Structures are given as structure tokens and as C-alpha cells.
Amino acid sequence: MKTLFIKGGRLIDPSRNYDDRADLLIRDGLVEAAEKNLKPPDGAEIIEADDLVVMPGLIDMHVHLRDPGQEYKEDVLSGARAAAAGGFTAVAAMANTDPVADEPTTIRYVADKAAGAAARVYPIGALSKGLQGAELAELGRMQKVGAVAFSDDGKPVLNGTLMRNALQYAGGIGALVIVHEEDPTLVGKGVMHEGSISSVLGLRGIPAAAEEAMLARDLMLLKMVGGRLHIAHLSTAGAVELVRKARADGLPVTAEVTPQHLLLTDRAVKNSGYNTNTKVKPPLRSEQDRQALWEGLLDGTIDAIASDHAPHHSDDKDVEYDFAPFGIAGLETTLSLLLDEVAFGRIKKLTLPLLVEKMSTAPAKILGVKGGSLKPGSPADITIVDSGRSFTVNPDTWYSKSRNTPFAGRQLKGAPVYTILGGRIVMKEGVVADRE
Numbered sequence: 121m122k123t124l125f126i127k128g129g130r131l132i133d134p135s136r137n138y139d140d141r142a143d144l145l146i147r148d149g150l151v152e153a154a155e156k157n158l159k160p161p162d163g164a165e166i167i168e169a170d171d172l173v174v175m176p177g178l179i180d181m182h183v184h185l186r187d188p189g190q191e192y193k194e195d196v197l198s199g200a201r202a203a204a205a206g207g208f209t210a211v212a213a214m215a216n217t218d219p220v221a222d223e224p225t226t227i228r229y230v231a232d233k234a235a236g237a238a239a240r241v242y243p244i245g246a247l248s249k250g251l252q253g254a255e256l257a258e259l260g261r262m263q264k265v266g267a268v269a270f271s272d273d274g275k276p277v278l279n280g281t282l283m284r285n286a287l288q289y290a291g292g293i294g295a296l297v298i299v300h301e302e303d304p305t306l307v308g309k310g311v312m313h314e315g316s317i318s319s320v321l322g323l324r325g326i327p328a329a330a331e332e333a334m335l336a337r338d339l340m341l342l343k344m345v346g347g348r349l350h351i352a353h354l355s356t357a358g359a360v361e362l363v364r365k366a367r368a369d370g371l372p373v374t375a376e377v378t379p380q381h382l383l384l385t386d387r388a389v390k391n392s393g394y395n396t397n398t399k400v401k402p403p404l405r406s407e408q409d410r411q412a413l414w415e416g417l418l419d420g421t422i423d424a425i426a427s428d429h430a431p432h433h434s435d436d437k438d439v440e441y442d443f444a445p446f447g448i449a450g451l452e453t454t455l456s457l458l459l460d461e462v463a464f465g466r467i468k469k470l471t472l473p474l475l476v477e478k479m480s481t482a483p484a485k486i487l488g489v490k491g492g493s494l495k496p497g498s499p500a501d502i503t504i505v506d507s508g509r510s511f512t513v514n515p516d517t518w519y520s521k522s523r524n525t526p527f528a529g530r531q532l533k534g535a536p537v538y539t540i541l542g543g544r545i546v547m548k549e550g551v552v553a554d555r556e
Contacts (some may be wrong), residue, residue: 121543123147125160127276129169129504133176134477135493144174147498149543154494167538169504175476176492177209177501177541178455181482182298182352182376184274184447185211185241189218190230194431194521196230197554200237202429202520204547205538208502210240210491211429211451212483215251216274223245224265231266236555237280238539238546240501242268242489247286247297253279256286260293268487271298272347273352276334278304284341293346296487301359302402305331311442313403321390323441326403328356335359336500339366342373350486351375353428355402357412364421365437374486376424377413379457380526381449387423388526389441396437396444397526400430416477418469423486425478427454431522447513449522455479459507459525459534472507499539505536511535519552 131142143158144151160166187201190265196213203211213230215221221230227243234241245267249255251274259270277283277299290297307330312318314325335351339362342349353362355377363375380400385407390416398404416422430447430510437444453509458475461467475505480503483494491501513530515523539547543554 121149122179122273123161123164123241123287124167124500124540125164126167126169126174126504127160128413129172129174131174131494132473132476133494134473134481135176139473144494146543149500151496151498151500152493153496159408167504169375171506171508172537173472173505173507175503175505176480176494177478178207178503179210179489179491180208180227180286180427180451180454181212181424181483181487183211183213183429183451184212184216184322184431186431189230191452192521196233196241197237197520198521199429199451200234200239200241201552201554202518203521204238204552205501205550206452207455207505207539208239208451209503209539209541210242210244210489212244212268212487214244214271214273215246220246220251222249224261225284227262227265227267238554240550242487244269244271244298246270246284247272247277247449251275253277253282256282256289259290259295261411264447268489269298271300271352273298275302276300276302276304280337280341283338287341287347287349287449288345291345296348296350298352299336300352301334301338302330302334306333311399312406314384314390314407317390317526318387321394324447328358328405328409331356331402332382334363337363339371339373340501342371347372348372353378353381353402354383354413354416354422355405355409357409360412360421361415364416367421374423375421376426377417377422378428379425379454380404382410382413382417383457386426392526394441395526396439397448397524399441399446400448401446410485414467423478427451427456430521432524434523435505437524447524448526449520449524452518453527455505456532456535460532463507463533470490488528500540500543503536505534506537507534509533509537511537
């Protein structure tokens, strides 16, 4: 493995509150030094980073890789390449595969297939067997073979007793429970946010209360039995306020938000002419909800930004809005969408250090995985970005097998130019190579 020397970049490391120009020395897959005025060792590969930003490798704690079972949409290797292309060194893969990742064999399958991939892939095990919400899955056995958390994401856990037992059992083994909050009896056959736009478009709506009611229940259960709870893809102002109050009360709860919910509203459905790439769950909400999400992110109520990468084949999306599957493919746009917000100063108080915290340091801490830091001795998982680079989103160039994005054609400023995994360059100027 070559020694790497990253010279003169703006180094941002929230784990030690560092934001200054410095050199970074990488040897044997680890960060050896991060200081000013280092001397490159003989034979080191040098990356000139004078105009670049160097940060701990980004971690996307919520993706769907469709493997096993729906590899025509995505697989572990293509998803890892898409991650590297988007500046992510690690992703956490949800359990709604076919078969469901609800026992050790499937967890091992994902981990084994990811060996040598362009990004680290951390499996998330199912909370319930078959995602059916009736019987608790074998959490302890899955944890022993590498599951970093447990979730039925894609489906809510409607059974309150099962959720209570899941929190209690997971708490006993030190495991994180991730929840998809929606009451299916309120969702019904809804396909977008319930409001004036859905009425005008003649589409069935999903009320904000569907998310907030389930979230309120789970926070009550967390207070009752303990454990650790992480809320996936917050989307409503009421949900943000529930999490804010729970945190103020000292409950061990964390939360994430997606770029689509930060940047788009239900108007995107109308403005796009019923483009099914705007169909996502939870749905794109109102402008009031969008503003509340930003407020929650900036004040610390929301801990992390995650893509909820949900790839679908174009044939699946090329149908009437009512019949299209929910989901946006986001691994190759998430970072740049947010760098663009920083570059143009649209959101006051959104800074590069805060962005790195939400996309690297915080996800590593929540999941309990290595990364999120450039301290000496840390794994050399590093993302380098050119915050001044402009480009147009073109899904036809993606490494992902899927193209379902509402951001196609959008001009953005800011892009990853290197992704370094364990001291190896796996992405350089948009070109990705697996570790093996």
C-alpha cells in the first residue's frame, strides 16, 4: 500500500474541532499525522490540495442496496461504487431485501460481498422476522456477525408490543433501533403529502399526523423501557418538535433528514408534471415543514443527513403516479446538493464544518463504527472535495444501476474529487475502482 501525502488542503475535522490548512500523512491505511508544514516521506504519492477541502470520509447511514433479491435495481458492489463516486466511504444497508436480512446468513452475505468493494458496507438487520411486524428477529445473532443496527425500514412497526420488546431487547445488547415512522391506517393509499397541492392534483394524500402519531408512541415506549432509538427520514415540523422535546427530556434519541426533504416540497410534484421521481416516502412535505427541518438540523435536534438511497428501475417508475414505487436514488447527489447550498449561502449558519459533522462524525458515532475523524491512528477514510467545481447532474453517468432522481439537469457547485478508503484511492475525479 502506497504512503499518501495530502498537501496543503483545508482540513475539516469536527471530532477535534479543527478547521485550518494542514497536511495529512497516511501510512499503512491509517492517519499518521495531520499537521501544518509536514514533510512528505520519500516515495509518497502526493495529492496537491491547495484549493480543496479534506474531511473524514462521509458515512451514509441509510441506503437500500436491493441485494439480495432485486439486483436489477442495485447490488452491493454497484451501490458501493455509487457511494464512492458521491464521496461516501461507508454506507449502512437496510434489511428490506429478498430474502429479508433477518438472520445471520443474509447479514454475512452482504458483508462478504462487500469485501474489497469501493466503500464499506455495514449491514442493518431486520427488527422483525420477514419485516412482518409480528415476531422479533434474532437480533443478538445478527449483531455477532456484523449487523450495526436493526430496522424494519420500508415498513413501520405497527405492533406496539413488538416495538416495546425490540427496544428493551436491543437495549440489553447495546444495539441501535432505527424506525420508519408512519401509521399505515392514516397513510392508506396516499401517494404524496396531504394538503392543498394534493387536492389540486387529485392525488390521495398522506397526512403529517401519520408520521407524528407513530413517533409519539415510540418516544413514549423509549421513555418506558429505555434503549437507543434513531428516527429515519424526519419530514414534518411536528416530528421535529417531538424529537426536540424528547431530547430536552434526556431521552436517548437521534434523528436524520434527507436532502430531498430539505430541498424540495410537495410543489415539486405539481411543477414536474407528476414526475414519479418526486414520489418518495415519507412524501415531500410543505414549505413550513421544510423550514422546520432546516431549523432542526441547525439547532442540533437532527443529528445526521442521510440519502435514503432507494434505487428503482426506470420501467418501475415509468407508470402512473399512483402505481409508481416510492424512492429516490441519492448516493451520487447528496453531498453536492448540500455543498451547493453552502456555496451560495442559501441557508444561514450552514457551514462546511457543520455539514461534515452531519455527514461523517455524527453517523459514525450513532452507528458505533470507525470513522468520522482524522485523528492520528484513525482509519484513513477520507473525502476530498472541490467546493468551487460546477457541474450538471447527469444520471446517465452514474455508477448506480438506477436513475430515479428529481434533480436531473440541476446545476450544482461543489463536488467530491477523491474518495480514499483505508489509505487507497477508490475514486479520483469521478472514476471509481474497487479496492480489489
